[in-house]
Amino acid sequence: MIQIPYICYSIVVGLLLLRLLGKIAYTACLRRQQRGLDEVARRVVARWMARPWIAEEERLLLPFSRSSVDRMRLAETLSRLISATYGADRTTLQMIVRAYGLERYLLRRARRSRGLRRACCLRLLADLPLGERAMAEVARYRMDRQREVRFAALLVQLAAQPEQMLRLVAEYDEPMRGAEIAEILHLLRRGALPIAYQPLLAASNENLNRIGFALVVQFGIEQAEPELLRLVARTGRVGVRALYVLAALHRPMQRRVVILRIRRLSPAERRSLLRYMVSQEYTAEQLRSLFGAVESPYSERLVASYKRSLVCLKSS
Amino acid sequence: MACILIYSEEGLWATLIETILSEQGIELAVARNPEQLRRMTVSRSYEVVIIVGVGLLRRGEGWLLRLRPYRLRPPEIYLVAWQHGEQTVLGMLECGVDQYMTLPLHPGRLRAKVMQALAE
Numbered sequence: 001m002i003q004i005p006y007i008c009y010s011i012v013v014g015l016l017l018l019r020l021l022g023k024i025a026y027t028a029c030l031r032r033q034q035r036g037l038d039e040v041a042r043r044v045v046a047r048w049m050a051r052p053w054i055a056e057e058e059r060l061l062l063p064f065s066r067s068s069v070d071r072m073r074l075a076e077t078l079s080r081l082i083s084a085t086y087g088a089d090r091t092t093l094q095m096i097v098r099a100y101g102l103e104r105y106l107l108r109r110a111r112r113s114r115g116l117r118r119a120c121c122l123r124l125l126a127d128l129p130l131g132e133r134a135m136a137e138v139a140r141y142r143m144d145r146q147r148e149v150r151f152a153a154l155l156v157q158l159a160a161q162p163e164q165m166l167r168l169v170a171e172y173d174e175p176m177r178g179a180e181i182a183e184i185l186h187l188l189r190r191g192a193l194p195i196a197y198q199p200l201l202a203a204s205n206e207n208l209n210r211i212g213f214a215l216v217v218q219f220g221i222e223q224a225e226p227e228l229l230r231l232v233a234r235t236g237r238v239g240v241r242a243l244y245v246l247a248a249l250h251r252p253m254q255r256r257v258v259i260l261r262i263r264r265l266s267p268a269e270r271r272s273l274l275r276y277m278v279s280q281e282y283t284a285e286q287l288r289s290l291f292g293a294v295e296s297p298y299s300e301r302l303v304a305s306y307k308r309s310l311v312c313l314k315s316s
Numbered sequence: 317m318a319c320i321l322i323y324s325e326e327g328l329w330a331t332l333i334e335t336i337l338s339e340q341g342i343e344l345a346v347a348r349n350p351e352q353l354r355r356m357t358v359s360r361s362y363e364v365v366i367i368v369g370v371g372l373l374r375r376g377e378g379w380l381l382r383l384r385p386y387r388l389r390p391p392e393i394y395l396v397a398w399q400h401g402e403q404t405v406l407g408m409l410e411c412g413v414d415q416y417m418t419l420p421l422h423p424g425r426l427r428a429k430v431m432q433a434l435a436e
Contacts, residue, residue: 080328086420190420218400 071105078102079127086190094129103134111137115146122152126159135160142171151180158184162193170205181214188215201227209238217248225251232261240269247277253290262290270295278302318434319343319360321391323353324368333366333396336423337430350377357383364433366394373408380412392433396421 097103110121141153157168187193200212216224231242239261246253274291278299288296320337324330330346337344347353365383372379383393394415395408405416415429
């Protein structure tokens, strides 16, 4: 009977000690991981910057083993660095990928997993320099059941064969989501997809048109106005989107083709376009000339409802 | 010796910018949270302050005034962020940021701009 409290006390103390040791070990692991990530960043970037104070043989000596966890951490770190920079030399990356067998490792993981895990592996692959073997293996994921996997496979192919962008995107069957278009634009900003807006706007594929629209808006390409006016005349969503792009660039909308297109919109679409043009700082006079005396007072009520003062910087 | 302060809540970006700017004759300091930043700016002055992300400036705590209390340069304030929207960029520049660099970042370009600022 005397021993029972003693046993309970020993168990409790033992559990607390285990918990404390576990916490210490976990913190040490995290610190090691962070030091490793920092070291990867330092060495890879140092090579990119051609800093002479790090010796050649040290530049590729990274504090990572070939274990699964370390290779995944290395791939994630490289992916984050590459997606946040551009203009860097890819030779160092190719050496690291070869030295750690990252391509084979990620392909194997993608093969053995499903769904979002597979998509994650493919996205990491998209940021790394790949060989022909990877391209052949990734092609089959374009038929996967999961949309995220199909799009991740597209990203891998775009990264490896940027000159085939028009064909690869045209083969993507579904209408792209806004987030997917943003991902492709991110590749463009990094210089990974050397393409101009003209072939994107001239294509008959809706996804290519949408990428072209996003490109024109993001870079403020006013020279695209003639192509946009031609697209406004098209029926369907492409024509409506072209109107929004013209408004985003704050181009003059008092064109015959634009006025005719606005008249063909449904009342809800007209109101939505009116709201957007108000946010793009079109004046009341411009809106009245496009939407008439019946609908345009809505824009004045909308502006009056704003709780802070607005300054219209551009006049007609 | 020229001194540059880097503020980034994520270690990877701080290391990235530190490596880009490492040079003889330049001292680099890194702050990882607002409290650390406050202590570091009180104790000494800097030629250039590089802030990663717009989160710090959107807190409403008047960080630009704290970093530049007399509205005189130095320090030059550089902002490196993912936001590309015209309103965000213009807003930050109007508030007093000297250079707004969008991500993805060109390491050589950042280095050239900072070195030019230090040379002036």
